[in-house]
Amino acid sequence: MRKRIVVASCALALAGGAFAQAVDHKAAAEDFEKRRAEMEDANPAELFEMKGEELWNAKRGPKNVSLAESCDLGLGMGVVKAAYVQMPRHFADAGAVMDAERRIVWCMVEKQGFKFDDIAKKPFQAENDASAPDITSLVTYVAGQSRNMKIAVPLKDPKVREAYEIGKGIAAYRAGPYDFSCNTCHGADGKRIRMQNLPNINTPEGAMRGVQGWPGYRMTGGVMLTHQWRMKDCFRQQRFPEPKYASDAVTTLLTYMTGTANGQVYKGPGIKR
Amino acid sequence: MTMTKTLLPAAAAISFLAAALPAQADADHRAKAIAVIKRDFLPRGQASIDRLDEDGVQAVCNRTGNKPPADIAQRLEADQLAAVKFPADGKLLGDWKSGEKIAQSGRGFTWTDKPGLPVGGNCYNCHQIGPKETSFGTVGPSLFNFGKLRGNTPEMQQYVYSKIWNAKGFNLCSEMPRFGHVGALSEKQVMDLVALLLDPESPVNK
Numbered sequence: 460m461r462k463r464i465v466v467a468s469c470a471l472a473l474a475g476g477a478f479a480q481a482v483d484h485k486a487a488a489e490d491f492e493k494r495r496a497e498m499e500d501a502n503p504a505e506l507f508e509m510k511g512e513e514l515w516n517a518k519r520g521p522k523n524v525s526l527a528e529s530c531d532l533g534l535g536m537g538v539v540k541a542a543y544v545q546m547p548r549h550f551a552d553a554g555a556v557m558d559a560e561r562r563i564v565w566c567m568v569e570k571q572g573f574k575f576d577d578i579a580k581k582p583f584q585a586e587n588d589a590s591a592p593d594i595t596s597l598v599t600y601v602a603g604q605s606r607n608m609k610i611a612v613p614l615k616d617p618k619v620r621e622a623y624e625i626g627k628g629i630a631a632y633r634a635g636p637y638d639f640s641c642n643t644c645h646g647a648d649g650k651r652i653r654m655q656n657l658p659n660i661n662t663p664e665g666a667m668r669g670v671q672g673w674p675g676y677r678m679t680g681g682v683m684l685t686h687q688w689r690m691k692d693c694f695r696q697q698r699f700p701e702p703k704y705a706s707d708a709v710t711t712l713l714t715y716m717t718g719t720a721n722g723q724v725y726k727g728p729g730i731k732r
Numbered sequence: 733m734t735m736t737k738t739l740l741p742a743a744a745a746i747s748f749l750a751a752a753l754p755a756q757a758d759a760d761h762r763a764k765a766i767a768v769i770k771r772d773f774l775p776r777g778q779a780s781i782d783r784l785d786e787d788g789v790q791a792v793c794n795r796t797g798n799k800p801p802a803d804i805a806q807r808l809e810a811d812q813l814a815a816v817k818f819p820a821d822g823k824l825l826g827d828w829k830s831g832e833k834i835a836q837s838g839r840g841f842t843w844t845d846k847p848g849l850p851v852g853g854n855c856y857n858c859h860q861i862g863p864k865e866t867s868f869g870t871v872g873p874s875l876f877n878f879g880k881l882r883g884n885t886p887e888m889q890q891y892v893y894s895k896i897w898n899a900k901g902f903n904l905c906s907e908m909p910r911f912g913h914v915g916a917l918s919e920k921q922v923m924d925l926v927a928l929l930l931d932p933e934s935p936v937n938k
Contacts, residue, residue: 587827631762634783634785638793653869698842702772702773707772708769
C-alpha cells in the first residue's frame with residue numbers, strides 16, 4: 460500500500476506539470492483521463508481510507524468512545540461494510556434522513572461528544588490546508604467499504620422517499636441572478652460547459668456519474684473532498700448562497716441523486732480533476 | 733447587489749397561474765423544497781440570502797416545469813421585452829474584439845468572486861462562437877457564422893441586443909441568464925457582444 464501511494468504522488472506531479480503546459484483544452488481533458496486511468500491502481504484516496512479506519516476504531520472525543528463501538532450506519536452497530544451505498548437512509552434515533560457524512564457527524568456529536576459547531580466551522584479541505592478534516596477521512600473510509608457494490612438507497616421507506624421528492628424539487632428550483640437551477644446544467648443528456656461533460660442527474664446513468672468518484676482526491680489543488688462538498692460547490696456556481704453544512708438541503712439533494720442511481724455499481728473513493 | 737429583476741412580483745405571477753395550472757402532485761413537494769431552501773442556506777460574500785427568492789418569471793417557470801401556458805408566457809415575455817434598455821444614441825454595434833473578451837470570461841456573482849462589475853458574459857460556457865476557441869459548451873446552440881447566416885441589419889442588431897439583454901423576452905423559461913436585465917452586463921458590453929456576433933469583420937462571420 461505504501462509503495463502505491465508513492466507512485467501516486469509521482470503520477471500527480473507529472474500530471475500537474477502536463478496541465479500547466481497544456482494549451483488545448485481538449486487535449487488536456489484527454490490527457491487527464493489517461494493519467495487518471497493510470498492512477499486507478501494507486502489511488503491517493505486510499506491514504507485517507509487508512510486514516511479514516513484508524514479514526515473509526517480509535518476512542519476519541521470528550522466521551523472517549525470509538526465510532527466502531529457506538530455508531531450505527533444503518534446496518535448494525537459499527538458495521539461499515541456496504542453501509543455507504545445504502546445511504547441516505549432514515550435513522551430513527553436521530554429522527555432524520557441522513558447521508559453518510561451527516562450520519563458520521565451525528566455520531567461524533569451524540570456518541571463521542573464533539574461539538575457540531577466545531578466540526579461545521581471547517582468541514583472541507585481548502586487548497587492550502589496541509590490535511591483534510593477528520594470527517595473527510597472517516598467518510599472516505601466508510602465509502603471505501605462499499606467499493607464495487609450496487610447503490611441501494613432504501614426508497615421504499617416513505618421518509619426516504621419524501622426526502623427524495625424534496626431533493627428533486629431542489630434540483631429543479633430556479634432562482635438567483637442567473638435563473639439557474641441544478642437542472643440548468645444537469646437536466647439534459649449530452650451537454651457540456653466548455654469541455655466539461657455534464658451528467659444528467661435525472662437519469663440512472665447520469666445520477667451515477669454524479670455519485671461516482673466521491674469522496675474524491677481532487678488533482679486541482681491536491682485536496683480530498685466529499686460529495687457534500689461537491690453539492691456546496693455546485694450551489695456556488697449556481698450563484699446561490701451557501702448551504703449549511705450537513706443540512707436537509709444537501710441531504711435531500713443527495714437522496715434524490717443517489718436514489719436515482721440505485722442499482723448502479725459504486726467503484727469507491729476516486730480521483731477527480 | 734439588490735436586483736429588481738422583473739416588473740411582475742412573484743406573488744402576482746403565481747395568482748396569475750392558479751387558474752391555468754393543472755393539479756400537480758408535485759406542488760406539495762415543491763413547497764417543501766422551497767421551505768428547506770429558505771431554511772438551510774446562509775449568505776456568503778456577495779451571495780445574499782435574497783437570491784433564493786423567486787421573481788415572477790422564475791416562479792412561473794418553477795411551477796410549470798419550464799413549460800408555461802402560452803397566454804401567460806406571451807404576456808410575461810412582452811413584459812420582459814418592454815424593459816430592455818437601449819443606448820441613448822441608438823447605436824447597437826460595438827467592438828467585436830472587446831466582445832470576444834467578454835464572451836470568454838465566466839467570472840462574476842459567485843460567493844468567491846470579487847463583488848461588483850464588470851463580470852464576464854459566460855458565453856463560451858454554453859455556445860460555440862468564434863472559430864479559434866475549441867473549448868466551448870453545448871448547453872446553447874452554436875453561434876458560429878451567426879451574422880453571416882442572418883445578416884447585419886438594424887432589425888437583427890435589435891434582436892441580438894434584446895436577446896442578450898433579456899433572453900426571457902423571447903422564451904420565458906430559456907436557460908439563458910438575463911444579462912442586461914439583472915445588471916450583469918452594461919449597454920456597452922452588450923453592444924460589444926452584438927458586434928462579436930454580427931460585425932462582418934468579426935471572426936465569427938469569416
